Amino acid sequence: MRACYLQFLLLLALLSCNATKFGFSFDLRDSKVRCIEEERQALLQFKQHLVDHYHWLSSWSSIDEDCCKWEGIKCNNKTGHVVMLDLPSDYGWYAEPATKYLEGEISSSLLGLQYLTYLDLSYNNFSGKPFPNFIGSLTRLQYLNLSSTNIAGAIPQQFGNLSRLISLDLSRNYDMITEAHNLDWLIHLSSLTHLDLSLVNLSQVVNWPNKVMMLPSLTHLSLRYCSLSTFTTPPQLLSINASTSSQLLFLDLSDNYDLMEVYNLDWLIHLSSLTYLDMSGVNLSQVVNWPNKVMMLPSLTHLSLSSCSLSTLTTPQFLSINASTSSQLLFLDLSGNYFTCSIFHWLFNSTTNLVDLHLRYINGLHECSIPDAFGSLNSLQTLNLAGNMLVGGIPRSLWNLCSLDSLHLGYNRLSGNLYEFMSNASSCLTDSLQHFVISDNRFTGPLPETIGNLSNLETLNIDNNSLTGVIYEAHFSNLNKLKWLDLGFNFLILRFSHDWVPPFQLYVISLSSCRLGSAFPKWLQSQKNYIVLDISNAGISDTIPVWFWDFPPRLQYLVMSNNQLHGNLSDLSSPRFNELAGIDLSANLFGGSISHFLLNNVSSLDLSNNRFSGPISFLCELNTPTLLESLNLSNNTLSGELPNCWTYIHHLVVLNLANNNFYGKIPDSMGSLVSVQLLHLSNNGLVGKIPTSLKKCNELITLDLGANNLSGTIPPWIGDSLPNLVILNLRSNQLYGSFPLSLCHLSYIQILDISLNKIEGTIPECIYNLTAMSRTMDTISSAIYASAIYAIAISASVIYPNLGRNSYIDHASLVWKGREFEFKNSLGLLKVIDLSNNKLRGEIPEGITNLTELIALNLSRNNLSGLITSKIGLLRKLECLDLSRNQLNGEIPMSISNLSFLNQLDLSANNLSGKIPIGTQIQSLDASRFLGNPKLCGSPLPNKCIDDLHPSYINTRGDKNQNVQENVDDRFITKGFYVAATLGFIGGFWGVCFISVLNIRYIMKHLTSNARMMLHVAAAL
The missing domain is CATH 1.20.5 (Single alpha-helices involved in coiled-coils or other helix-helix interfaces)
Structure with a gap:
């Protein structure tokens, strides 16, 4: 009892010391002191400038006169002055539903709190409001945290007045401006022990080491992702004085890739007290003998060198470090480098006391197996080997690590039956394991019911394996702490009783491609906290119950696509969605009109491939700008004119209204979509000209207006105002006029389709300027296209790594090999020109052969004439070539036989002559692809050429191909x-x-005459 009393007194003493440090004190007496009225009014004014989503500040009332009892307020018990304003939002932490979150601005009314020593407003959103310069006048401040508050502008020099500051955190404010001498105020903060400027751009700051590292009391320094580089970092960093830096305990310089490109790490020897060092993402490939300089720090317990371009090939001494120099390490992260399997040998000999080990995505470990010797690291709590292409199974020794709480083995090639591993789990492991991740491997068999023995399990992620069998309630009976459940992309059947109530409250529920039964899963009604719900492709054939629409307050991602859900959607206009929520209800059987969505709180909405009908006039009921980034209503039976009210949705990155029954003109207000990158309006009944207002959408990457009834000419501004276009589809309209020369300016274009129109004139020679079609797939245009897909990934992807599978992926409908196909996942790899079914005339420009990466070229059904250029063989990537139904003449160039990928060729209905060149691909084609050329001969046509009828003209060596080539060329x-x-x-x-x-x-006559003469001579003798 006495020991407990002493511990209680010690705890009070520690609390008292820490409280006094920040200017306030705890007092067990019943104090009569109330807050100062002027300070109370200042706080009420401060509240008036805030938007309190969750009524967090409901206690801040004009009725309650004692502001010292308000939420987040602490007062000095003797004077009554407000000394602490502690209002950090919990919005930034996805593990718990938000209950505290403020928006608005930081009001200067805080100047009324001149005795304030502690101010924390972190993780609230002040929406790009200017930096609160007045804070420099709160000279008693000792603790200031404005991290992740979305404030902008320059850090004021008045901060130098805060000479009592002990801790300063301005991190994660991406729009703060830092100029050359913007950190000069730091030299006045002699009491500062903690400084965090992570994710603040310091690229322009001159001589930052002298301003930061010389602070005499500094023990904690974080400059992560500050764009520091060798170009702005002077050599002073290498000569830090030991007396000014030896007290530093914590140093984070991570994600400044160019910081150490040419410098060495000699300055580390001065940091003898350093316990925490993070240089992840800093290029150390040129640093000589880095292991001896890093691992010799005598007090180092935490070391992170992930993605530093390190390699056992260039730093072999890493494997020979003496165990005594590294055995003190508790945390080690070497992820994202290049190490071979020998790295494991070093680990088991040099880091025996490790608590956390991270070896993720290391090139060089493919085909390695997990050594059984991991079981010798008895102190290990976290083991992360994700993304290494490891093979084999899970060693049994891992199941005997009694301290292991996190095991991450995802994204490998591990295999086996989980029964084999989990049946060997020790009882101590079942009590300790909290996170079990084996996603994206090759495990087979059922999920053992013994998973339920892991009573402390919080994360179960077995996504994307080949697991089979049935999941019963017994699997989860003891998992009352489970928060993250991902069983998706397996062959699992979930079979629960209708009235089952799970023992857990989940934050992430991912059951994509699991069989949940035809009825909507009722057990979801008990889940009140989920942030992510993915029950796509789950075999559900039901209506959505009314209770489901009462979402948890922090829902960020809802996916129920690819089921057979039907009926009409509930009215979703009430504020049930958290800000930046993503909703995917595509590929179901929903019908009726689209009900009202509160688009102010939605960033992504996908209702495509359903049976919705009627207009989309609900978009016009918005009266304030929204944060909607992606809207996909394609493949429905929606109708009516497109609304002319796009002004309030100007944040859209993706708009897809394709394959509906919309009619009328494209509204001018679509020009207000200045952020749109992917615009699909194809296969509707739109008429009129392409509006000039679209030229303001200069971020466009895909413009798809195909299969409408648009008229007029192709606007020249497309080539001048839309420089990033990768896909332009104007197919099947009523466009006329000539091919605009400005289209040649589209240097990133990869798909150009203006077929089935009435375009006249010639194909311009400048077509060779479409340079993206002459570069390999690793091009800027492909990168731009990929960035568009990345840009529309919703914010939930930060917390749910599998969202990429369900995020919007662009698509395009193309005529390929004579049939219309929809390309999606491979779309970024295609390079296609289709000018078919127009009225083009003249010759095919030779410059088109410069587009050497073309995969498909269709110029059919025009009035083109002249010869097929002999350089056609330069288009070596061609798979489809259609020049049919033109007036081309002359012979087919022999170089066409060089097109080894060609599997679709149509030269029919022209005036071609001579023999068809011999080539492996050509002779395998159907003869119909050459018909309509009466002077053409040779295989695969039935009519033979003359040289085929007279084989004697083949040279004596039997070199038939040589003679054919010579005859064709001459x-x-x-x-x-x-x-x-x-x-x-x-x-x-x-x-x-x-x-x-x-x-x-004549000879015979003379011979006869001579014979007679000889006879006469003989007779005379």
Whole structure:
């Protein structure tokens, strides 16, 4: 009893010391002191400038005269002055539902609190309001935290007046301005022990080391992601005086990639007291002998060197560090570097006291297995080996680590049956394990019911394996602490009784592709705190019950796509959604009109592929700007004119209204969508001209207006005002006029489709300027396209890594190999030009062959004439080439046989002649692709060429292909040549014969005459 009493007195003493440190005290006496009236009025004025979403400040009332009892307020018990204003929001912490969150501005009424020593407004949102310069006048401040408050402007020099400051946190204010000498005020803060400027851009600050590291009392310094570099960091950093820096305990310089590119780490030797060092994301590849400089710090317990471009190939001494120099380490993170399997050997010999070990996404560990020796790290609490392509199973030794509370093995190639591993789990592990993540592996078999023995489990993530079987209530009977449940993308069946009430309250529920039964899962009614709910592709065929629409107050992501949910949606106009929520109800059977959504609180809404009908006039009922970034209503039967009220939705990045029944003109107000990057209005009944107002949408990456009845000319401003276009689809409209030369300015374009219109004139020579079609897939245009997809990822992706699977992915409908297909996941890889079904004339410009990365080229059904350029073979990536139904003449160039990827070729209905070139791909094509060219011959056509009928003209070596090539290339050797040669041969032959006959008769005559003479001579003798 006495020991408890002494501990209680000690606790009171510690509280009293800490409280006195910040200017207020605890007093057990019944104090009669109340707050000062002037300070009470100042607080009420401060409240008037705030928006209190959760009625957090309900105790701040003009009725209650004692402000010292208000939420977040502490007063000095002797004087009554307000000394503490402690209002940090809990909005930034996803693990708990928000109950505290403020918006508005920081009012200068706080100047009425001149005795304030403690001010914390972190994680509230002040919406880019100017930096509160007046805070520099609160000279008694000792603790100031404005982290993540979204304030902007320069840090005022008046901060130098806060000479009593002990702790200053201005981190995560991305829009704060820092100029060359913006940190000069720091030199006056001699009492400062804690400084955090993380995620504040300090790239322009000159000589920051002298201003920061020379603070005599500084023990904690965090400059993470401040854009520090060797170009703005002078060599003084390398010569920090030991007397001014030896007291530093905590140093975070992470995510400043260029900070140490050419400098070494010699300055570390002065930081002998350092216990925490984080240099993750700093390029240390050029630093010589870094292990001996880092690992020799005598007090170091926390070391993070992730993504530092380190390698065992360039720093082999890392593996030979003496155990005595590194055994004090408790936390080690070497993720994102290049190490081979030998890294494991060093770990087991040098870091025996490790508590937290992170080796995520290390190149070089693929095909390695998890060593059984991990079981020797008896102090290990966290083991993270995610993303290494490790093979094999989970060693049994891991199940004997009694201190292990977090095991992350996701994104590997581990395999086996979970029964084999979990049946060996020790009783101490079942009591300690809190986070079990094996997502994205190759585990098979059922999920053992013994998972329910892990009574302290908070995270269960087995997403994307090949697990099978049935999940029963017994699996979860003891998991009353479970917060994160991800069973998605397996072959699991969830079979619960209708009235089952789970023992847990989940924050993340991800059951995509699990079979939940045809009825809507009633057990969800008991869940009051979830932030993410994903029950997509779950086989549900039901209406949504009324109780479901009473969402938890902090819902950020709702996915129920790819089911057979039906009926009409509830009216969702009441403020049930948390700000920046994402909703995906696509690919269901919902019908009727679209009910009213409170779009002010929604960032992403996907109702595509349903049966909604009627107008979308609910968009016009908005009276304030929204934060909606993605709206997808495609593939429904919506109708009516497009509303002319897009002014309040100007934050849209994605707008997809394709494949509906909208009619009328494209409204001019769409030009107010200045942030839109992906715009789909195709396959409707829109008429009129393309509005000039769209030229203001200069962020556009996809402009899809195909399959409408738009008229007029193609606006020249498309090429001048939309410089980032990657996809332009104007297919199947009533557009006329010429091909605008300005389209040649679209250097990022990858898909250009203006087919099925009435475009006249010639294809401009400048088409070779479409340079994205001449670069490999690793191009700027592909990066721009990818950035558009990334830009519309909703904020919940920060807390739910699998959201990428459900985020909006752009698509396009293209004619491919004679049929219309919709491309989605591979869309960013396509490079296509389709100018077919127009009235184009003239020759095909030779410059088009400069677009060497083209995959499909369709110029069919025009009035093009002239020869097919002999350089057509330069388009070596071509898979589809359609030049049919034109007036092309001459021979097919031999170089076309170089197109080894070509599997769709149509040259029919032209005036081509000569022999079809011989090539592996060409002869395998259907003969119909060459019909309509009466002077064309050779395989695959049935009519043979003359050289095929006279094989004797093949050279004696049997080199048929050589003779064919020579005959095809020599355009002077025609059929007439062969006829003349044949007649000449016959005439010459018979001429020779006739002369020979005459000569024989003459010879015989002379021989006869000579014989007679010889006889006469003989007789005379």
